[in-house]
Structure formats: C-alpha cells, structure tokens
Amino acid sequence: MKLYEQYKAHLRKLADLKNAQAVLQWDQEVYLPPKGASLRGQQIATLSEQAHALSTDEKLEHILKELIDSQELKEPERKNVMLSWEDFSKQKKYSPEFVRTMSEAVSKCYHSWIEARKQNSFSVYEKDLDHLIDLKKQETEILGYSAHPYDALLNEYEKDCTVALLDKTFTALHPSLKELLNLVVAKKQVDDSFLHQFYPSQKQWDFGMSLIRKLGFDFDAGRQDISEHPFTTSFNRNDVRITTRIDENNFGNMTWSCIHETGHALYEQGLPESEYGLPSGEYASLGIHESQSRLWENNVGRSLNFWNHEYSTAKSFFPDQLSAVDVNGFYRGINKVEPSLIRTEADELTYHFHVMIRYELEKMLMEGSVSTHDIPAQWNDLYEKYLGVKVPDDKRGCLQDIHWSHGSFGYFPTYSLGSLYAAQFFAAAKRQMPQLLHEIESGNTKNLLAWLRQNIYPWGRLYTSEELCRKATGEGLNTRFFLDYLLDKYGKIYDL
Amino acid sequence: MKLYEQYKAHLRKLADLKNAQAVLQWDQEVYLPPKGASLRGQQIATLSEQAHALSTDEKLEHILKELIDSQELKEPERKNVMLSWEDFSKQKKYSPEFVRTMSEAVSKCYHSWIEARKQNSFSVYEKDLDHLIDLKKQETEILGYSAHPYDALLNEYEKDCTVALLDKTFTALHPSLKELLNLVVAKKQVDDSFLHQFYPSQKQWDFGMSLIRKLGFDFDAGRQDISEHPFTTSFNRNDVRITTRIDENNFGNMTWSCIHETGHALYEQGLPESEYGLPSGEYASLGIHESQSRLWENNVGRSLNFWNHEYSTAKSFFPDQLSAVDVNGFYRGINKVEPSLIRTEADELTYHFHVMIRYELEKMLMEGSVSTHDIPAQWNDLYEKYLGVKVPDDKRGCLQDIHWSHGSFGYFPTYSLGSLYAAQFFAAAKRQMPQLLHEIESGNTKNLLAWLRQNIYPWGRLYTSEELCRKATGEGLNTRFFLDYLLDKYGKIYDL
Numbered sequence: 002m003k004l005y006e007q008y009k010a011h012l013r014k015l016a017d018l019k020n021a022q023a024v025l026q027w028d029q030e031v032y033l034p035p036k037g038a039s040l041r042g043q044q045i046a047t048l049s050e051q052a053h054a055l056s057t058d059e060k061l062e063h064i065l066k067e068l069i070d071s072q073e074l075k076e077p078e079r080k081n082v083m084l085s086w087e088d089f090s091k092q093k094k095y096s097p098e099f100v101r102t103m104s105e106a107v108s109k110c111y112h113s114w115i116e117a118r119k120q121n122s123f124s125v126y127e128k129d130l131d132h133l134i135d136l137k138k139q140e141t142e143i144l145g146y147s148a149h150p151y152d153a154l155l156n157e158y159e160k161d162c163t164v165a166l167l168d169k170t171f172t173a174l175h176p177s178l179k180e181l182l183n184l185v186v187a188k189k190q191v192d193d194s195f196l197h198q199f200y201p202s203q204k205q206w207d208f209g210m211s212l213i214r215k216l217g218f219d220f221d222a223g224r225q226d227i228s229e230h231p232f233t234t235s236f237n238r239n240d241v242r243i244t245t246r247i248d249e250n251n252f253g254n255m256t257w258s259c260i261h262e263t264g265h266a267l268y269e270q271g272l273p274e275s276e277y278g279l280p281s282g283e284y285a286s287l288g289i290h291e292s293q294s295r296l297w298e299n300n301v302g303r304s305l306n307f308w309n310h311e312y313s314t315a316k317s318f319f320p321d322q323l324s325a326v327d328v329n330g331f332y333r334g335i336n337k338v339e340p341s342l343i344r345t346e347a348d349e350l351t352y353h354f355h356v357m358i359r360y361e362l363e364k365m366l367m368e369g370s371v372s373t374h375d376i377p378a379q380w381n382d383l384y385e386k387y388l389g390v391k392v393p394d395d396k397r398g399c400l401q402d403i404h405w406s407h408g409s410f411g412y413f414p415t416y417s418l419g420s421l422y423a424a425q426f427f428a429a430a431k432r433q434m435p436q437l438l439h440e441i442e443s444g445n446t447k448n449l450l451a452w453l454r455q456n457i458y459p460w461g462r463l464y465t466s467e468e469l470c471r472k473a474t475g476e477g478l479n480t481r482f483f484l485d486y487l488l489d490k491y492g493k494i495y496d497l
Numbered sequence: 498m499k500l501y502e503q504y505k506a507h508l509r510k511l512a513d514l515k516n517a518q519a520v521l522q523w524d525q526e527v528y529l530p531p532k533g534a535s536l537r538g539q540q541i542a543t544l545s546e547q548a549h550a551l552s553t554d555e556k557l558e559h560i561l562k563e564l565i566d567s568q569e570l571k572e573p574e575r576k577n578v579m580l581s582w583e584d585f586s587k588q589k590k591y592s593p594e595f596v597r598t599m600s601e602a603v604s605k606c607y608h609s610w611i612e613a614r615k616q617n618s619f620s621v622y623e624k625d626l627d628h629l630i631d632l633k634k635q636e637t638e639i640l641g642y643s644a645h646p647y648d649a650l651l652n653e654y655e656k657d658c659t660v661a662l663l664d665k666t667f668t669a670l671h672p673s674l675k676e677l678l679n680l681v682v683a684k685k686q687v688d689d690s691f692l693h694q695f696y697p698s699q700k701q702w703d704f705g706m707s708l709i710r711k712l713g714f715d716f717d718a719g720r721q722d723i724s725e726h727p728f729t730t731s732f733n734r735n736d737v738r739i740t741t742r743i744d745e746n747n748f749g750n751m752t753w754s755c756i757h758e759t760g761h762a763l764y765e766q767g768l769p770e771s772e773y774g775l776p777s778g779e780y781a782s783l784g785i786h787e788s789q790s791r792l793w794e795n796n797v798g799r800s801l802n803f804w805n806h807e808y809s810t811a812k813s814f815f816p817d818q819l820s821a822v823d824v825n826g827f828y829r830g831i832n833k834v835e836p837s838l839i840r841t842e843a844d845e846l847t848y849h850f851h852v853m854i855r856y857e858l859e860k861m862l863m864e865g866s867v868s869t870h871d872i873p874a875q876w877n878d879l880y881e882k883y884l885g886v887k888v889p890d891d892k893r894g895c896l897q898d899i900h901w902s903h904g905s906f907g908y909f910p911t912y913s914l915g916s917l918y919a920a921q922f923f924a925a926a927k928r929q930m931p932q933l934l935h936e937i938e939s940g941n942t943k944n945l946l947a948w949l950r951q952n953i954y955p956w957g958r959l960y961t962s963e964e965l966c967r968k969a970t971g972e973g974l975n976t977r978f979f980l981d982y983l984l985d986k987y988g989k990i991y992d993l
Binding site for chain 1: 717719732
C-alpha cells in the first residue's frame with residue numbers, strides 16, 4: 002500500500018533525527034571534552050527542533066488522515082497509524098513558543114540544579130524550579146486531563162496511568178511494605194562489609210563484561226562504556242549502548258548496574274527490526290522498560306539461584322575479597338535492607354518509599370497544595386514519616402535527583418511500576434516454565450530471555466502496559482506478586 | 498543589524514546539523530558495533546538531507562538576497578554573505594533525491610570496501626564503486642565545469658583548483674622529484690631497522706599523547722581515540738577529535754600520525770570561536786588544512802632540530818629499542834627514502850608519486866577514458882611506471898585508500914598542495930622569525946603556533962588558498978620552496 006509506505010518513510014526519518022540526537026547525548030555523557038558542552042547543547046536543541054517540525058508536519062497530517070479514512074488497513078498497520086495520530090495530535094497542542102520557553106527553562110533549571118548541588122542549597126535553584134513547575138502546570142492544561150492535572154504528565158511516561166490508579170496501587174503497597182520493613186529492622190542485620198573492600202577497577206570491568214555477555218547482550222549490536230551515571234540508550238535494535246560506573250570501594254555499584262542496564266538493553270535489542278521508527282518498533286512504556294531492567298537486576302540478579310552458579314566466577318575474579326564469604330553470606334549481603342537517604346542506593350524494599358515520597362510531592366505540586374518553596378520541608382517530613390530517617394542536608398535530600406531539573410514530573414512512579422511488573426512477569430515465566438529456576442541455578446538464562454522475547458518484546462508499543470501485562474500473565478497489574486516475592490525473599494534472609 | 502543576525506542564526510542551525518552528522522560519522526569510525534552500520538548509514542543520510550534542505554531554504558535565499566542588495570554590510574560580513582550565496586547557489590543545484598542517493602551509495606560502497614579489503618579483492622566492491630563513480634560523474638554535470646569534468650570535483654575541496662593548474666604543478670614537480678629520487682637510490686641506504694622492533698602498544702599511546710600535548714593540542718577542547726585509519730574531525734573549535742592507530746612493530750606509524758593529526762587539530766582549535774557556522778569560522782580549503790598537518794608532521798616533526806630536543810624523551814619511553822641509535826641515526830632513519838606500495842607509509846619525496854597516480858586515475862575516470870573495471874590494471878601499471886614497484890595484490894594496491902569508497906574524488910591532490918604550502922609557510926615563518934629553529938631545538942614550538950594563529954587561522958575561508966598564501970608569504974604558491982626543502986634535507990642525509 003503506497004500511502005502506508007509514505008507514512009513509514011516519514012516516521013523513519015523522524016526516528017533517524019531522534020536517534021541522531023540520542024547519539025549526541027550519549028557522546029555527551031561518555032566522551033565529550035569539557036569545553037564542548039555549550040555548543041553540544043545547541044546542536045542537540047537544533048536536532049530536537051528539526052524533529053519537532055517533522056512530527057507536526059502538514060504532510061504527515063494528510064497521510065495520517067487519509068490512512069485513517071481508508072478502510073484498507075489491517076492490524077497492526079491500523080494500530081500504528083492510530084498511535085501516530087495520537088502522537089501527532091499531542092505534538093500539535095504545543096505552540097513553538099511554548100516548546101522554546103520550556104526548553105530554555107529546562108536548560109536554565111538544570112544548570113542551577115548543578116549549582117544548587119555544589120552549594121548544597123535548594124534555595125539556589127528554587128526560583129528556576131518554580132518557573133519550570135509553573136510551565137509544567139501550564140503543560141497539564143495544554144495536554145488536558147479529566148480527573149487530576151498530574152494525570153496529564155503521568156500519561157506522558159506511562160499511557161493511561163493516573164493519580165487514581167497510582168493512589169490505589171501505592172495504598173495497597175504502603176502498609177504491607179511498612180509492616181515488612183518493621184519486621185526486618187527488628188531482626189539482626191546481615192553483614193555486607195565484604196562488598197566494601199577494594200575491588201580493582203579493571204577486574205570489576207572484566208567481571209561486569211562477562212556477566213553482560215552471559216545474560217545475552219549482543220556485543221555485535223551494542224557496547225558498554227563508562228559514564229558518571231549508568232544509562233541505556235538505543236539508536237536502533239542493532240546499536241544499543243549501555244554505560245556503567247566503577248567504584249573501587251563498592252562491589253555492588255558496578256555489578257548490578259551492569260545487570261540492570263543489560264535488562265534494558267535486551268529489551269531494545271529484542272524489538273522487531275522491521276518496525277524501526279514505528280510505534281510497533283518502540284518500547285511499550287517506561288514502566289515496562291523498567292520491568293525489564295529490574296527483572297534481570299533483582300528477580301534474577303539478586304537471587305540465590307543465580308549466584309549458586311555465578312558465585313564461583315565472582316570468586317575467581319576476586320579471590321581475596323570473597324574468600325571468607327560463602328554463597329549464602331554473599332546472597333544475604335547483597336540483599337541487605339536498610340532505610341536510607343539516597344534513592345539510587347536503596348534496597349528493593351525501601352526503594353518504593355523513595356518513589357512514593359516523590360509521587361506525593363509531585364501530586365501536591367501539580368494540584369497546587371504545596372508550593373516550590375515548601376519542597377525541602379515537605380521532603381524532609383516525608384522521609385521521617387515514611388522511612389524514619391532524618392535528612393541532614395539538601396544534597397542528600399531534595400537535590401539528589403536530576404529529574405525535576407529536566408522537567409521530568411511523572412517519571413518516578415514508573416520505577417515502582419517496573420518492580421511490580423517485573424515480579425508479575427517473572428512469576429508468570431516460572432508458572433509457564435517450571436524448570437526455570439533450575440536452569441538459572443545451572444547458569445542458563447536462555448529460556449527466560451526466550452520467554453521475554455516471545456511475551457514482552459515483539460509488539461513494541463502496540464499494547465499499553467496493562468494490556469501487555471494481561472497478555473503475558475493472564476491478569477492486569479497485581480501488587481500481590483511483588484509483595485509475595487519480597488515476603489519470600491526477606492522471610493528467608495531475615496528469618497522472619 | 499537584524500537581518501545579518503537572522504543570517505547567522507540560520508547558518509548556525511545548518512552547522513549544528515552538519516556537526517551532528519560529523520559526530521555520527523566519528524562514532525561510526527571509532528565505536529560503532531558491527532551490526533549498527535546499516536541503520537547508521539540511513540541516519541547520516543537523513544541528517545545530510547535535512548542539512549541540504551536548510552542550506553537551500555527559501556528563507557535563506559531571501560535573507561541573502563536582501564543582505565546583498567543592502568549597502569550596509571561592511572567586511573567581513575559582506576564576504577561571509579557572498580560566500581554563503583555561492584554555497585547556496587551550488588547547493589540549489591542538487592536535488593534532495595540526488596543527495597540521498599549519493600549518501601546511501603557512499604555508505605554502501607564504504608562497507609563493501611571494508612569487505613573487499615578483508616577478501617583482498619577489488620572485484621568485491623567493483624559494482625558499488627562503479628555506481629558511486631557514475632554518481633560522481635553525474636555530479637560533475639550538476640555542478641558544471643568549463644574545461645574538464647574533474648574540475649567540478651577538484652573545486653569542491655580546493656576552490657579554483659583545476660586540471661589545468663594541477664597539470665602545470667605536477668609537470669613542474671615530477672621531473673625534479675624523479676631526478677632527486679634517482680640520486681637518492683643510487684646512494685647507500687640509511688638504516689631504519691630500529692623503527693621496526695617491538696614497541697608496546699600502551700607505551701606508544703603514552704608517548705603519542707605526550708607529543709600531542711607538547712605541541713599545544715587542547716585536551717579540554719578535544720580528544721584522541723583509536724580507529725582503523727587516523728583522521729581529524731571537528732564539531733566546533735571546542736570539540737576537535739583526532740584518532741590514531743598503533744602498530745606494535747612500527748614506531749613510525751603512530752608517532753607521526755599523532756603529529757600529523759595534531760597539526761590539523763591545532764588549525765580547527767584555532768578557528769575564531771565567534772564565527773561558528775559562518776564561512777569566517779571554517780577552514781580555508783583542504784590544501785590549507787593539509788599544509789597544517791604536514792608542516793607539523795614533516796617540516797617540524799621530521800627535522801633534526803625537533804629531535805635534537807625530543808629524542809631524549811623518546812629514549813626514556815623506549816630505552817631498549819633506541820639504545821643503539823644516536824639522534825643523527827634516528828633522524829636519518831625516520832627520513833629514509835624508498836619507493837613503496839602504500840601511500841600513507843611513503844616518505845616525503847615518493848609520496849607525491851602516489852598522489853600523481855591517483856590524480857591521473859581520477860582524471861581518466863571522470864573523463865571516461867578508463868572504466869572502474871580497469872582500475873586495478875591501471876593502478877598497477879602506474880606504480881610500475883612512476884615508482885618502479887610491482888603491486889602484489891589489491892590490498893596493497895587500489896584498495897589501500899578509503900577515499901573512493903567515500904566518494905571523495907578530487908581529494909588526493911590536496912595532499913600534495915598541502916606539502917607545497919607547508920614548505921612555503923614554514924620558509925616564511927623562518928624568514929620572519931630568525932630564531933625559530935633555535936626555539937624548536939630547545940623544545941619550544943609556541944612561537945611557530947603563534948605565527949600560524951596570526952597568519953593562517955584567523956580568517957576562516959574568507960580567503961582562497963592562493964590569497965591566503967600571498968597574505969602569509971608575500972607570493973602565490975611556488976613549488977620552489979618544497980623542492981629546496983627536499984634538496985637541502987636529502988642532500989645532507991644522503992650526502993648528494
């Protein structure tokens with residue numbers, strides 16, 4: 002069909018521009034010389050402007066309208082076109098002036114966040130953040146919503162995600178997690194001191210690379226580099242880049258970042274090649290993306306089954322550091338639960354309190370019941386209330402995340418959704434493949450990857466998270482799987 | 498002036514797109530995973546298409562016409578506008594379809610050249626090359642020419658360069674070089690066996706990096722990486738990337754590639770920052786660019802003065818390998834003259850025969866007197882005729898250069914022009930700074946760099962090579978300087 006081919010060509014051009022932008026951003030994080038930063042920012046902005054122009058182009062509008070009117074489209078073509086029409090209509094809502102104002106505000110806010118962190122003082126960036134929050138509120142009006150303004154932003158990262166849905170989810174989660182946390186902290190703490198010895202940089206790198214390879218990352222279609230903060234980016238399924246960082250005094254930092262990013266990367270490398278640039282070739286949602294990283298990092302990479310096989314390799318890389326620790330001690334140590342200040346360093350249990358705090362704050366900011374000025378006080382109160390920890394300063398408090406300075410309001414909840422989906426997917430995979438844990442125990446994760454390739458990767462974003470979850474597991478999102486997983490794991494580790 | 502600001506903004510956006518493309522190309526040479534090649538080619542093609550659209554935009558046409566009509570422009574604004582008008586008029590000649598076809602053909606040809614080299618067989622890429630050559634012939638018609646089709650392509654790399662001019666230059670050069678070569682080969686050969694011992698990779702890298710730093714490369718505004726073939730690329734004067742390669746059995750390979758690319762990079766890092774994206778912020782021509790790399794590589798980096806100071810450092814890096822060689826032996830060894838097969842490994846004298854061979858071939862290909870299929874036979878004949886060497890296989894013959902696979906026909910002659918300009922510039926610098934050689938002998942190249950920063954770098958491409966040469970040296974290009982330089986150097990080394 003000729004018109005559909007035109008549609009594909011247009012979307013692929015758009016994908017090329019976005020992926021070029023991603024290459025420049027990747028380079029910015031891994032190899033950019035310091036003085037190159039300012040013009041690189043401008044180069045990325047120009048690509049983003051060009052991409053926006055292409056995504057709101059009249060030609061695209063005509064093609065989409067004609068395709069929608071025609072009766073000839075079958076699935077999945079029809080769904081692709083409908084999703085593209087949704088994207089187009091949304092993009093059209095933004096005036097070029099608003100896009101420019103937002104992009105300038107983000108850039109300004111990001112730099113004052115850097116400065117605020119340097120000075121360890123929220124007030125340094127309060128004004129710029131307040132302006133950005135004001136723009137995000139305007140954005141909720143531009144995008145539109147029915148129940149809650151925050152819904153408009155949540156929907157950007159996770160289609161159909163709402164305050165109503167998250168309130169329900171977190172309300173189900175909070176008391177159970179709190180109860181479990183209370184049980185754990187009453188018990189004798191596990192020993193993880195062996196993780197904090199000296200682990201030489203090169204050895205960590207080699208060990209990390211061996212893990213990545215074993216899990217199925219295709220090094221002919223991707224690579225790993227070093228950056229300040231680990232991330233995954235993809236320029237197409239045959240060029241997926243992951244990064245890591247190495248802390249020579251912390252074995253955990255690099256090891257689980259490698260597994261986490263590999264989870265993201267396997268998803269990207271598993272998206273259908275023929276669908277490049279189309280909705281059917283893109284990841285389903287941020288929550289589903291995060292489910293893939295967390296499934297490998299936690300459900301697999303922090304399981305006793307996995308380390309029963311892998312620990313001998315770890316020991317061969319680090320014989321001195323690990324000589325006094327058996328696999329059970331190792332397993333307990335890497336699963337230590339402890340309320341703490343920094344989200345990215347939190348364990349699988351307390352992590353979700355960090356997310357809920359941010360969610361509550363964002364919700365209040367968007368509905369206007371809390372002002373930007375109140376953020377530090379609110380933040381510190383919530384940390385005391387949810388996790389029982391006192392926040393000593395802004396750097397270890399409300400300045401720790403980059404997200405708000407980027408204007409990414411509505412992003413944090415997808416991290417928790419990721420854990421919930423991961424547990425549910427892993428439970429389904431185990432049900433459907435009763436031998437799965439035995440295979441993992443013998444160092445074989447191929448069938449798990451095959452299951453994901455069959456049940457999660459092939460449809461791009463033709464299904465919402467909820468639809469995909471139903472397809473893969475037989476039911477919609479259910480917090481029970483994650484809670485059962487935690488209860489089982491910590492029940493054994495902490496002898497509850 | 499408001500209109501001139503609009504012009505600048507437009508050109509900077511265009512520069513952003515071209516530089517983004519350069520980032521993707523750099524990444525392709527240094528870090529791209531193998532499977533990423535095909536879609537990368539498409540992404541680069543899309544950027545190139547977008548850049549072409551911007552460079553032929555009606556809005557730009559209006560701005561330029563209005564600026565040209567207005568009487569308010571002073572220099573250098575007026576010259577910038579005139580050069581941009583020239584660029585615009587030239588770009589308008591290409592259809593978007595032709596631009597995309599060319600870009601895709603280049604990408605395809607490049608990958609089949611890689612494969613042809615692997616298989617050591619020209620025929621593997623003959624078909625793709627033939628298609629590309631056909632497109633280049635079409636390009637000569639699109640661009641137009643008066644005397645010879647090849648002129649259209651030569652002009653792309655070196656404004657106002659023609660077959661007539663190069664025939665004249667090479668006719669002046671050929672017999673003198675031949676005569677000098679005959680004198681040299683009749684003499685006792687110098688010993689360069691010390692260059693071909695084992696020089697460990699990491700040590701070579703460290704030595705190369707120390708040289709680059711000493712010559713004034715700003716590592717806050719650039720970096721060096723490893724690639725198959727050394728090259729320099731710039732995304733702006735604050736982000737200049739050079740690459741090198743290491744052969745552990747050849748000390749020369751990396752050392753002089755480092756100096757050579759540094760020469761290119763110093764030029765790029767020295768272009769005026771405020772002129773980003775404008776003709777006044779771009780390099781003058783490829784010949785002038787090459788003069789900068791060759792001036793540092795040869796006139797400085799292969800001189801006795803330079804090594805009288807630097808040799809002790811080299812010895813400290815490689816005490817075992819260099820223990821038996823004094824600085825005079827080292828100097829003679831690194832300047833050994835010998836007819837050979839590989840252009841990039843050729844000495845300063847025989848190098849130009851390699852260029853003349855390619856020049857003759859390209860001229861014949863463009864006028865159609867030789868077909869793509871005949872390239873290997875013609876190549877081998879010319880090597881026998883010009884250099885008296887027998888080409889044993891395609892890899893050491895017509896497959897050795899990347900240029901044709903990139904569609905870069907008309908590029909090679911700029912290498913020879915580079916040597917000629919370099920000799921003329923260096924002679925001028927010495928005349929104007931009689932202490933220069935003494936400074937170099939004491940490890941100080943700062944004033945030479947300052948001279949280049951004053952006489953070559955500041956004008957971007959506001960002057961043609963010939964104009965720039967006149968400004969800097971008091972006369973147009975004159976082969977005498979290069980011939981005198983060679984006669985003096987080899988006269989002493991070979992005791993002629």
